[in-house]
Amino acid sequence: MKWVSKYFINGLIVIVPIAITAFVVINIFSFTERLLGHYLPIHFPGLALAVVLFLIVVVGWLSSYWLLRTILSYAERLLGSIPVVKFIYNSVKQVSTAVFESQKLLKNAVLVPYPHPGVKALGFVMPDLSAPLAEKFSEEHVCVFVPMSLNLTSGFNIILPRRDIIPLDVTSESALQYVITAGAIMPRGNDSNS
Structure with missing residues (x-):
């Protein structure tokens, strides 16, 4: 049921x-x-x-x-x-x-250690942290939205050091397709059609 x-x-x-x-x-x-x-x-x-x-x-x-x-x-x-x-x-x-x-928001696809170190999840870099958040960290941190598979309307905003994110050279459309299809369609590079 x-x-x-x-x-x-x-x-x-x-x-x-x-x-x-x-x-x-x-x-x-x-x-x-x-x-x-x-x-x-x-x-x-x-x-x-x-x-x-x-x-x-x-x-x-x-x-x-x-x-x-x-x-x-x-x-x-x-x-x-x-x-x-x-x-x-x-x-x-x-x-x-x-x-x-x-x-505009879901353009910069990255890999982040989520939900724990050693595992990588695809996410999207969000706008810069506001001053009240940024001043709480001793080094530069970034907000990344990690969407849930099959549903872009929910996910998690995580704040992590910039050094921990891995930028991806993929099209934003293919990164979104990857999320929406739960990984059935892999992200494509910006310079490839495959």
Whole structure:
């Protein structure tokens, strides 16, 4: 019976993010379609998509300027003062930031001694340690994310001396494939197609 609960959990892990994404996207487009249909005399298929994409680009462009950054910062502080909303907003923001920046984050594949010396695990170097962490070590340390096989959304962040990591000259895509397939597909070098 354990296998049923295991497969049920795995199914939820796959279906829930897809369902939430589909729900949000469909609702954004249907809301935009209704809004445009109410206020604009013209209507054609794909208008909502064009408007949403245009608004995303405009907000992204404006967010690089001081005034909108200040307004957004104020709005975030305001949301941060409401207890339940603060938790939801911060959680969603952190997850979306992680997802959209994951291609940048999971680039530098390395081997690290994990879970104990003498054993090596494939991991990815994370951004530099913050000052409160770095000052606790007498030599340079690095944060490495060691993902769990078959599931990139979970793993372990380990902090270890830079001298203990072994850089790999492999493509980030093949390193990710190695993790996702539990080692069935071995990492390929940056200069090879095999």
